[in-house]
Amino acid sequence: MSAPPNPLQSLIRNLSLRAPLDADDCRLMAALPVTVRTLEASTYVIREAERPGSCFVLMAGFAFRQKLTGDGTQQIVALHIPGDPIDLHYLALDVADHSVQMLTRGDIAVIARADLQHLVKTRPAVGHALFANMLAETAISREWIVNVGRRNALTRTAHLLCELGARLEAADLIDEYGYVLPMTQERLGDALGLTSVHVNRMLKELEIGGLISRTKRKINFPGWEQLRSIGDFNQRYLHLQADLFSHSG
Amino acid sequence: MSAPPNPLQSLIRNLSLRAPLDADDCRLMAALPVTVRTLEASTYVIREAERPGSCFVLMAGFAFRQKLTGDGTQQIVALHIPGDPIDLHYLALDVADHSVQMLTRGDIAVIARADLQHLVKTRPAVGHALFANMLAETAISREWIVNVGRRNALTRTAHLLCELGARLEAADLIDEYGYVLPMTQERLGDALGLTSVHVNRMLKELEIGGLISRTKRKINFPGWEQLRSIGDFNQRYLHLQADLFSHSG
DNA sequence: CGTACGTTTGATCTTTCTCAATAATGGTGG
């Protein structure tokens, strides 16, 4: 009988997308002592103004980073999918300037800061991979600024659908040309800087145009290439090698 | 007679804002071999899709990061002030996903990648400081997403003025409660996701309200506290200790 | 002194928001 799948397998896979890790790197990473916590949707992983003591990796489910404005509206500033490290960063800074919340129910692996630091010291490639991952995250932030700042609502919505698709594909979480959108239209709006009403209209427009099809929250992409085009989506900023849906028709 | 001021002094000061550097760290950083290049406004420092070979530090003048959308409009995704390192990052990633351009004429210190890598290896505190700087940059990106995504034009404009003020103050580049805005209203619009026409109106509105006053591009802040409030500006995300204008009235 | 660039202003148009109502969905207790 085989050992249970290591909880950090998805992290290792994710990091391997952007930096080389050899067998020893992976083995030692997999050997990190972790505690797994299951969190309900909307639970906070990290709260603004808090000083996080451990490091987290999202193993299952989805999470998001969020900031509130003075008038109480929220903006989602990042989405996380399984395999994403969450704030291995705060190692260097003092206090969190935003919050991280679960988008859906999911599992978080908690790693002691010291253990991670030790691993990074012994295996520089691991540190390098974490760094590359962080740079990719920053690149995604920049693209979000562009998306929200300069693209109209339809393009903006299409772009986010494409980004999620590309990232899920790279993480091998795509189910034949589609995925289940892990959030309400309200939350989509919070990510896009739009109201839920308008998000609804944009999704409908994409659907009428044949670019996507929907069943509940499951989205399929009959017109993937056109969606990419409408969404002004060029995935260079994701810094992945794999080409999403390159097999598609 | 005293030695000429070291070109990297502003970098050292900047990094010291967010991480501890001892005398040796500073001395060795100052001893890095650099080539200084003076660049005209609008010159590219790094071009998208390029693979930068050296590391840069902005010594004088201003720079910005920029991405273009499919329909040719541009979004400025970051501003840089003297002392800011520019893409010590790309060490880890392959190809630039955006461009960096001079906003004004200015001086750039060019550092060989190998020299920097060596320094970081010998002096971990320097690596730590660069890392902290990078995290702060990422935090600023997140705040920009919020600004562009969820704040109205007036608040958004005020926020950017506050951010620049706070950063310049921390870099000791503030001239008694004011500074010269290093860009046209068109470029301000590119940073804010607004048209230059609307930026103009917002500036006027801030001026009429007595929150700012203007002479050419020099902006003064007679109503700094109110501007902060209108701009929904809380500088925690800058991760600076110093409180801007805490002396003001 | 003229040209190019940036700023300012007005008028109009479009996109997106707001408000409001209805419909669908998911989960819960009986």
Add this chain to the structure above:
DNA sequence: CCACCATTATTGAGAAAGATCAAACGTACG
């Protein structure tokens, strides 16, 4: 399994913020 409730999705109508178009005005610089 069904009725009920809370949440989410959908649709319409009107309002508002910001974009667009166009022109005039300033300023800097050769």
